[in-house]
Amino acid sequence: xxxxxxxxxxxVFLLAFAIFLTLLHYVKPxxxxxxxxxxxxxxxxGCLPSFVNNEPHRILADLGExxxxxxxxxxxxxxxxxxxxxxxxxxxxxxxxxxxNSRPSMPIMQRTTKQLGVVNAxxxxxxxEQRKFTLSxxxxxxxxxxxxxxxxxxxxxxxxxxxxxxxxxxxxxxxFMTNAIANIISSIIFGKRFEYDDPTFxxxxxxxxxxxxxxGSVAISNFFPILQYLPIGPMKEIVDNFEIYRNFLNDKxxxxxxxFDPNDISDVISAYLSEMDARKTTEGSSxxxxxxxxxxxxxxxxxxxxxxxTLRWALLYFAVFEDVQTKVQKELDDVVGRHRKPxxxxxxxxxxxxxxxLEIHRMASIVPICLPHSTIADTEIMGHKIPKDTxxxxxxxxxxxxxxxxxDPDRFDPTRFLNAEGKVKRYKxxxxxxIGRRVCLGEQLAKTEIFxxxxxxxxxxxxxPAADCQSPTMKPVAGITLSPQPYRICAKKR
Numbered sequence: 158x159x160x161x162x163x164x165x166x167x168x169v170f171l172l173a174f175a176i177f178l179t180l181l182h183y184v185k186p187x188x189x190x191x192x193x194x195x196x197x198x199x200x201x202x203g204c205l206p207s208f209v210n211n212e213p214h215r216i217l218a219d220l221g222e223x224x225x226x227x228x229x230x231x232x233x234x235x236x237x238x239x240x241x242x243x244x245x246x247x248x249x250x251x252x253x254x255x256x257x258n259s260r261p262s263m264p265i266m267q268r269t270t271k272q273l274g275v276v277n278a279x280x281x282x283x284x285x286e287q288r289k290f291t292l293s294x295x296x297x298x299x300x301x302x303x304x305x306x307x308x309x310x311x312x313x314x315x316x317x318x319x320x321x322x323x324x325x326x327x328x329x330x331x332x333f334m335t336n337a338i339a340n341i342i343s344s345i346i347f348g349k350r351f352e353y354d355d356p357t358f359x360x361x362x363x364x365x366x367x368x369x370x371x372x373g374s375v376a377i378s379n380f381f382p383i384l385q386y387l388p389i390g391p392m393k394e395i396v397d398n399f400e401i402y403r404n405f406l407n408d409k410x411x412x413x414x415x416x417f418d419p420n421d422i423s424d425v426i427s428a429y430l431s432e433m434d435a436r437k438t439t440e441g442s443s444x445x446x447x448x449x450x451x452x453x454x455x456x457x458x459x460x461x462x463x464x465x466x467t468l469r470w471a472l473l474y475f476a477v478f479e480d481v482q483t484k485v486q487k488e489l490d491d492v493v494g495r496h497r498k499p500x501x502x503x504x505x506x507x508x509x510x511x512x513x514x515l516e517i518h519r520m521a522s523i524v525p526i527c528l529p530h531s532t533i534a535d536t537e538i539m540g541h542k543i544p545k546d547t548x549x550x551x552x553x554x555x556x557x558x559x560x561x562x563x564x565d566p567d568r569f570d571p572t573r574f575l576n577a578e579g580k581v582k583r584y585k586x587x588x589x590x591x592i593g594r595r596v597c598l599g600e601q602l603a604k605t606e607i608f609x610x611x612x613x614x615x616x617x618x619x620x621x622p623a624a625d626c627q628s629p630t631m632k633p634v635a636g637i638t639l640s641p642q643p644y645r646i647c648a649k650k651r
Contacts, residue, residue: 191542193238195229196220203231205377212635213373214525214554217241221555227539233380237529237548240538243556243586249530249538249549250593256536258594261529261548264385265375265392269399274451275598276459280533283443290444291452292598294428298345300602306501309606312340312350313498313613319353320618325649327623334468335362335461341606342460342599346453347409348424361405362461364398366640369462371395373636379529379548406453426453456599463523464603466640470521471514471611473629475620476646478569482620485510486651489616499612501605507612508581512574514608515581518557518589520569523638525554527591553588562586618648 198204207216220228221241229238240249249257259280260266266277275291278284299305316337320328333353339362340350351358374391385392413426422428429449436442475482492506493499504511530549537543558566562584563573576582590597597603614620622629623645633639 191537191540193227193229193541193543194224195239196224198231201234203233203235203380205232205380212525212633214522214552217526217550217552218555218558221552225539227541233377235380235548237550238538238541238543239550239552241552241555242559243562243588245539246551246553246556246588247592249551250591250595253536253538254593256532256534257530257538257543257549259531259533261379261531261546263379263529265372265379265395268385268392268396269403270451270454271447273448274455276455277528278451280594283448286443287448287452288598290429290432291425291456294425295345295456295598295602297428298424300345300599303501305602305605306609308341308344309609310498310500310613312337312344313610315340315350315353316610317613317617320614320648321650323648325647327625327645327647329643329645330469330472331366331643332359332362334472335366335465337610338465338468338606339457339461341602342457344424346425346456346460347413348427357405361402364401365458365461368395368398368402369458369638370634370636370640402454403450406450406457410449410453425456429453459597460599460602462638463597464599464606466523466638467517467521467603467607468610469641470523471517471607472614472620472646473631473641473644474517474520474569475615476622476644477629477631479621481513481569481571482615485513485612486615486619489612493612493616499609499616501609503612504608508575508579509571510612511581511608512571514604514611515574515587516569516571517607519563519587520557521589521639522554522557523589524591525552525635525639527551527553527595528637530595551591553591556586556588559586614648617651619651621647621649623647 196204199206217239218241220230221239226242226245227238227240229236231237240246260272260277263272263277266272270277272278273283273287275284275288278287299308316333319333336351336353336358339358344350353359371391371394375385375395410426413424413430417427417430419431419434422431426449429444429452433442433444433449436444475485488507488509489499493503499507527550530551532543532545532547532549534545535543543549557563560566563586574582574584590600590603626645629644630642632642634642
């Protein structure tokens with residue numbers, strides 16, 4: 158016979174209090190006038206089960222069709238607001254950018270860069286100062302100028318030389334594209350590039366790619382923070398990988414510190430050390446070692462992952478859509494000819510080629526969902542009241558795939574970016590780098606890299622699927638970024 162012991166008064170009180178807090182959490186939206194509507198979800202876990210083994214950006218877009226462009230949902234114990242569609246995204250990040258551009262506390266970032274630097278830092282004076290400095294330094298080292306074209310052109314030469322060595326044999330382009338892009342940003346950050354067969358750098362790039370892939374799996378820890386302390390699983394793997402990455406970056410920083418010459422400011426690290434030296438007597442300066450590491454980490458990781466992944470998608474599209482590749486190569490031959498290499502100024506005379514790059518940005522949707530934003534004050538978006546400290550999930554994919562803007566959005570069609578006269582047609586809704594105060598710092602650099610590397614590759618090689626990979630899948634691997642499934646191609650000299 159089972160014996161049931163009566164609850165003590167304290168236990169009854171604690172149970173009642175827990176039930177009260179749970180109910181309060183669930184009725185909170187009803188207590189806020191004009192709070193965005195949304196699904197209720199399950200107790201404690203909210204709508205998280207809907208996102209397991211699925212593509213979150215598509216699910217959020219579908220929910221937007223039901224609840225509107227601004228809606229709420231529970232992810233774990235957190236009540237978040239989702240922003241879908243260009244109009245709502247612009248209102249949140251541009252018109253209300255002063256209130257909507259902070260970051261919530263994210264366990265994965267606390268365990269890595271301490272949420273300092275630029276990409277993951279909280280909105281405030283330190284972030285503004287670091288972003289302003291970083292943008293200024295990138296510009297001084299050529300971003301948006303002809304000098305950066307020289308860096309990209311030099312790396313295009315090395316990339317083509319490496320691919321030539323394969324003599325048309327099948328290969329996975331992942332390392333080649335990642336190393337090429339990493340070398341360009343490395344030349345700006347460290348003042349040097351790395352050989353494609355450098356084992357240390359090769360492993361570093363692999364670990365960076367792996368962490369971007371794993372990051373999607375640990376996003377749940379943002380809503381159940383205790384999960385970050387599990388002794389096994391993706392969070393531990395990310396932290397372990399990051400320690401190798403941290404040691405690499407710190408070695409480069411220490412090399413610069415040992416050899417620092419205030420009269421020779423030739424890269425980002427030396428520029429930052431110079432700024433630290435100039436402000437060493439300034440009380441409360443945001444220029445310190447932790448922010449130096451975070452800025453370097455931000456630039457290297459973000460400056461490598463997105464552009465290299467875009468190139469991998471591009472080569473996949475060219476291998477699958479051979480008619481598109483043929484048209485690009487014909488336009489290159491007609492405009493550039495075979496006697497010289499493409500340059501950035503050629504893009505004005507290569508409308509179809511530029512239309513293809515724009516469609517690649519749209520179709521690949523490399524960063525489908527922005528890193529979480531949060532509000533620093535009560536605000537209003539599309540008529541909905543959003544309280545202070547609300548987490549905002551901004552679905553860029555919804556703007557890049559909105560059928561109201563893009564006819565048949567799942568179809569790869571570069572001609573959507575050409576008008577009746579065959580000139581490039583621009584869309585304000587094309588926002589692969591986001592918009593507003595958190596827009597990607599390296600947007601101009603990435604556009605230059607992608608245009609120059611792709612035109613150089615297609616000018617020199619004919620891309621085709623490997624014999625053992627005739628029907629590569631277009632289903633992405635979902636993480637922080639959307640990357641293609643592993644595939645192999647052949648690149649034969651034209």
